[in-house]
Amino acid sequence: MSRLFLVLDTGAAVLLVALLFVVYRGRQSARGPLPPGPRGWPLVGNVFDMPSTNEWNTYMSWGEKWGDIVSVTLFGQHIVILNSVQHAYDMFEKKSNIYSDRPVITMAGEMVGWDRTLAVLRYGKRFRETRKLFSQLIGTRNHAERFSHHLEHEVHQFLRRVLREPTSLLKEVRKTTGAVILKMAYGYEVQEGDDPLVDLVDRAVEEFSISTRPGAFLVDTLPVLRHVPAWMPGAGWKKKAQVWADDLEMTCNVPYAFTQQQMSAGTAIPSFTSAHLESNPDPEQEILIKNAAASLYSGISRSRFSSIHFFLAMTCYPEAQRKAQAEIDAVIGNDRLPTLADRDKLPYVTALCWEVLRWQPVVPLGFPHCPVKDDIHAGYLIPKGTLVSPNIWKFLHDPDTYANPFDFEPERFIASPGKTAEKDPRQIVFGFGRRICPGMYLADASLFISCAVSLAVFDISKVVRDGKVIEPVIDYTSGTIIHPRPFECSIKPRSANAEVLITAMHETREK
Numbered sequence: 227m228s229r230l231f232l233v234l235d236t237g238a239a240v241l242l243v244a245l246l247f248v249v250y251r252g253r254q255s256a257r258g259p260l261p262p263g264p265r266g267w268p269l270v271g272n273v274f275d276m277p278s279t280n281e282w283n284t285y286m287s288w289g290e291k292w293g294d295i296v297s298v299t300l301f302g303q304h305i306v307i308l309n310s311v312q313h314a315y316d317m318f319e320k321k322s323n324i325y326s327d328r329p330v331i332t333m334a335g336e337m338v339g340w341d342r343t344l345a346v347l348r349y350g351k352r353f354r355e356t357r358k359l360f361s362q363l364i365g366t367r368n369h370a371e372r373f374s375h376h377l378e379h380e381v382h383q384f385l386r387r388v389l390r391e392p393t394s395l396l397k398e399v400r401k402t403t404g405a406v407i408l409k410m411a412y413g414y415e416v417q418e419g420d421d422p423l424v425d426l427v428d429r430a431v432e433e434f435s436i437s438t439r440p441g442a443f444l445v446d447t448l449p450v451l452r453h454v455p456a457w458m459p460g461a462g463w464k465k466k467a468q469v470w471a472d473d474l475e476m477t478c479n480v481p482y483a484f485t486q487q488q489m490s491a492g493t494a495i496p497s498f499t500s501a502h503l504e505s506n507p508d509p510e511q512e513i514l515i516k517n518a519a520a521s522l523y524s525g526i527s528r529s530r531f532s533s534i535h536f537f538l539a540m541t542c543y544p545e546a547q548r549k550a551q552a553e554i555d556a557v558i559g560n561d562r563l564p565t566l567a568d569r570d571k572l573p574y575v576t577a578l579c580w581e582v583l584r585w586q587p588v589v590p591l592g593f594p595h596c597p598v599k600d601d602i603h604a605g606y607l608i609p610k611g612t613l614v615s616p617n618i619w620k621f622l623h624d625p626d627t628y629a630n631p632f633d634f635e636p637e638r639f640i641a642s643p644g645k646t647a648e649k650d651p652r653q654i655v656f657g658f659g660r661r662i663c664p665g666m667y668l669a670d671a672s673l674f675i676s677c678a679v680s681l682a683v684f685d686i687s688k689v690v691r692d693g694k695v696i697e698p699v700i701d702y703t704s705g706t707i708i709h710p711r712p713f714e715c716s717i718k719p720r721s722a723n724a725e726v727l728i729t730a731m732h733e734t735r736e737k
């Protein structure tokens with residue numbers, strides 16, 4: 227008897243699900259068809275189709291099968307992937323009044339607390355206020371250039387440390403990007419050796435990257451799970467969320483308190499926080515300033531990983547490296563280092579930096595934009611709240627835009643008789659519309675200066691061990707922000723003169 231009930235119950239449940247599915251599909255078609263995509267299952271949708279590594283490749287192959295706008299669902303959440311940059315411009319820029327919101331991310335945003343920072347903030351008054359503060363610091367090319375001495379100083383420190391310890395490249399890149407942001411945001415000068423604040427910020431940034439990784443936490447798809455008690459077996463992620471929330475809280479408060487204390491002592495170095503605290507001491511503003519300063523952190527990892535991509539590219543493509551060095555030698559000579567002001571005189575080095583951005587974009591799928599209301603785009607229904615992800619990686623490897631897209635060829639950005647330059651990748655790599663990366667000028671300037679001075683003084687090559695050349699494996703992590711897995715490279719001064727130059731730059735600054 228009980229088996230009969232079980233069969234009836236199961237049968238009824240299946241019938242109900244099927245009915246809901248038909249009604250649901252019917253409702254969709256009444257409003258317009260959703261973009262095509264792999265066929266999912268009732269209720270769970272495309273759970274079994276979603277890739278867990280190199281997502282951008284799978285999405286690109288879906289594009290070849292279903293077209294430039296592909297849609298899937300996960301437990302009822304619509305996800306749209308754009309495989310043509312034109313759709314990204316048409317939706318995020320031309321219809322920016324609709325497509326400027328962000329999705330609610332339960333784990334990273336609500337539970338850890340990153341929703342106080344710009345990248346995760348929903349569109350609205352708070353977003354506009356934070357973005358405005360942010361833009362006042364680094365929103366234009368002029369702002370970035372105003373920081374050129376600071377950028378150059380940190381990069382010279384980087385050269386000196388790498389000269390001393392060439393095998394600790396990753397650690398030194400981390401320290402340099404941390405130092406740039408901490409000084410700009412708080413007027414904090416990092417210490418020699420390990421710096422507690424760089425370590426703290428680094429930890430929080432790593433946790434940001436893990437917690438915003440699409441699909442990393444089931445609670446993002448089923449938000450009701452956030453009410454599961456932390457003691458329940460399998461709820462270890464809740465403890466993790468608490469530890470990460472504490473780290474983020476400290477990352478916001480500790481450097482902020484440092485600036486306040488320096489200001490009271492009259493010893494503060496001018497910074498984003500000190501400037502805003504002086505002009506706006508009211509407590510409501512204090513939270514805004516704290517959150518805007520903390521928003522700077524989330525950008526650190528992107529700048530950092532572009533520098534790592536540069537070292538990987540130079541290890542793999544010695545020909546491009548030689549051409550860039552020849553340009554620096556001819557234009558700058560050997561008795562000084564290039565500066566940001568030399569950029570216009572170094573077109574090949576500039577093109578090489580653009581190619582680093584294009585070759586392996588650090589944010590391959592951008593951050594999702596969400597429409598605030600239903601939209602009909604290219605004849606398809608894009609329901610309110612859909613996660614719309616631009617496949618930036620595909621845009622930058624589209625053979626219609628870039629010839630031989632998988633090769634590393636800086637020349638593609640230099641026009642020559644009978645050949646026009648290919649599209650500037652900065653029009654793609656930094657995202658779109660009202661959510662375009664506000665750190666782009668700073669990122670662009672930092673990448674140029676760190677590439678130019680590194681090329682001026684170092685030879686970067688493959689490691690040779692026991693007479694055998696070690697080929698670096700080009701393999702990437704997954705997630706919102708990606709970076710290459712550890713690889714070996716040899717970094718040596720180009721000449722005795724280069725070595726003198728690195729030391730001299732440091733000593734001149736110290737006097």
Ligand code: HEM
Binds near residue numbers: 357523594660668
């Ligand atoms: C090569 C380096 C960088 C790349 C490739 C990059 C790329 C991006 C992309 C693709 C987005 C999403 C844009 C969109 O939603 O359409 C973004 C957003 C953002 N970036 Fe960057 N970024 C870089 C460096 C930086 C730096 C150095 C900072 C800060 C110092 C920064 C701060 C931000 C912030 C705060 C957002 C969120 C903006 C918003 O949601 O309104 N980024 N970035």
